Amino acid sequence: MTDDPLRSGSRAPDAAAARLAALLGQCALGNQAAFAELYRATAPKLFGVAVRILRREDWAEDVLQECYVSVWSHAADYAVAKIAPLTWMVSIVRNRCLDWLRRPHLESGGEEYDIVAESWAAEAPGPMEQLLAAADAGALARCFAHLDSKQRQSIALAFFHGLSHSELAAHLKEPLGTVKTWVRRGLERLRNCLSAETA
Amino acid sequence: MARYADPRLREWLAAEYVLGTLRGRARARFQSLLKYDAALRGVVAEWESCLTPMAAATAEIEPPARLWRRIAARIGAQPPRSRWWTSLALWRTLAATGLTAVLALGVYVGNLPRPEPPIAMVAVMSDDKARPAMVVSWPQLKDARDPHIRVHIVQDHPTMAPDTSWQLWVLPGGKAAPIPLAVVGIEPIQHIRLERSLRKNVWQAWGIALSVEPKGGSPTGAPTGPVIFKGQCVRVM
Numbered sequence: 453m454t455d456d457p458l459r460s461g462s463r464a465p466d467a468a469a470a471r472l473a474a475l476l477g478q479c480a481l482g483n484q485a486a487f488a489e490l491y492r493a494t495a496p497k498l499f500g501v502a503v504r505i506l507r508r509e510d511w512a513e514d515v516l517q518e519c520y521v522s523v524w525s526h527a528a529d530y531a532v533a534k535i536a537p538l539t540w541m542v543s544i545v546r547n548r549c550l551d552w553l554r555r556p557h558l559e560s561g562g563e564e565y566d567i568v569a570e571s572w573a574a575e576a577p578g579p580m581e582q583l584l585a586a587a588d589a590g591a592l593a594r595c596f597a598h599l600d601s602k603q604r605q606s607i608a609l610a611f612f613h614g615l616s617h618s619e620l621a622a623h624l625k626e627p628l629g630t631v632k633t634w635v636r637r638g639l640e641r642l643r644n645c646l647s648a649e650t651a
Numbered sequence: 652m653a654r655y656a657d658p659r660l661r662e663w664l665a666a667e668y669v670l671g672t673l674r675g676r677a678r679a680r681f682q683s684l685l686k687y688d689a690a691l692r693g694v695v696a697e698w699e700s701c702l703t704p705m706a707a708a709t710a711e712i713e714p715p716a717r718l719w720r721r722i723a724a725r726i727g728a729q730p731p732r733s734r735w736w737t738s739l740a741l742w743r744t745l746a747a748t749g750l751t752a753v754l755a756l757g758v759y760v761g762n763l764p765r766p767e768p769p770i771a772m773v774a775v776m777s778d779d780k781a782r783p784a785m786v787v788s789w790p791q792l793k794d795a796r797d798p799h800i801r802v803h804i805v806q807d808h809p810t811m812a813p814d815t816s817w818q819l820w821v822l823p824g825g826k827a828a829p830i831p832l833a834v835v836g837i838e839p840i841q842h843i844r845l846e847r848s849l850r851k852n853v854w855q856a857w858g859i860a861l862s863v864e865p866k867g868g869s870p871t872g873a874p875t876g877p878v879i880f881k882g883q884c885v886r887v888m
Binding site: 607 | 663666667669670671672674675678679696698699700701702703704705706707708709710711712713714715717718719721722723725726727
């Protein structure tokens, strides 16, 4: 996917992605200097991703530490991932964050929800707006813009803030079933649009 | 388990998993499925390519400096991974990325266990499908008292036809004829003593090739059988 906005952050997206891929290759061979460079190049973005989902910097630090240790020891796996290097790393971070949120004592409390509502409201501009505004975000932003506003909002809240279906329903003050449908239809449309764009 | 065979369900579960809305036990169950279902991992990877780039829109936050110190401590605390290059998976993986094998060489040097002299030159040799098959390396030859070349077969299942031998050749570059270097076996790691007379040729080699020869090596002093691996030399010191 040449339109991958994770790779278009810089003026030479492919060069940046190639650099990260090369660094991962070196990490697979035990090169600590390459790992340090990889960290410098990616940590602010990954920390941003983790803080948004976990909403606590201390948790985000713990998760990121585990993620980087995992990237270091599994860098060779990147090769078979067949996706952009930053996408691969973001997936690792998001999955760890979501696993973290699955811990039982975190899932029960309604307390989290308030923080979410606040942080979402206080956000200016939110990641969704940034995504839509990014001139170089390419196919993904175009497809995202094609979604209904409810679908877009649900997907953005789930993706950027790690909201579950029930948290979405509470936040959007809609029945659970309705929210689930928005998410599912939104994902379907996004997928169809992206495959049409990249076909 | 049968219900997971439904392609629409698989698609939907993968999408919700990547988005993050698959939670609790459903998420744990899906993760355990992923371990054994490569096709499902493929569906997940497609969704990751699709959705995860959205993260580009996330504002960056500089993590505190202590985070790097903690990570570095974890990495540094690991015992040195000795003989890591014997991992075939690693080399295959490198081949699969399309990263050139040469990329690996910069660090090939730094990770040798102490008893072996540091590598000065290396040739990563590929098979006819451009997959790394063999790595041949040697230390500084000028001052070495008893120089050896190191042959590391990284191919999946090296096979040698009966009554044949594998012979290594120094390719001097240009139109110069290959110079016989050594006959090798199919053990993954071999150390081969370097004839004194060959030092200069090896040190100035452009590349290394391996041909299939009659048992015992080429009878003519030139390659007679097919060249199955070949690679360019890279000076790393």
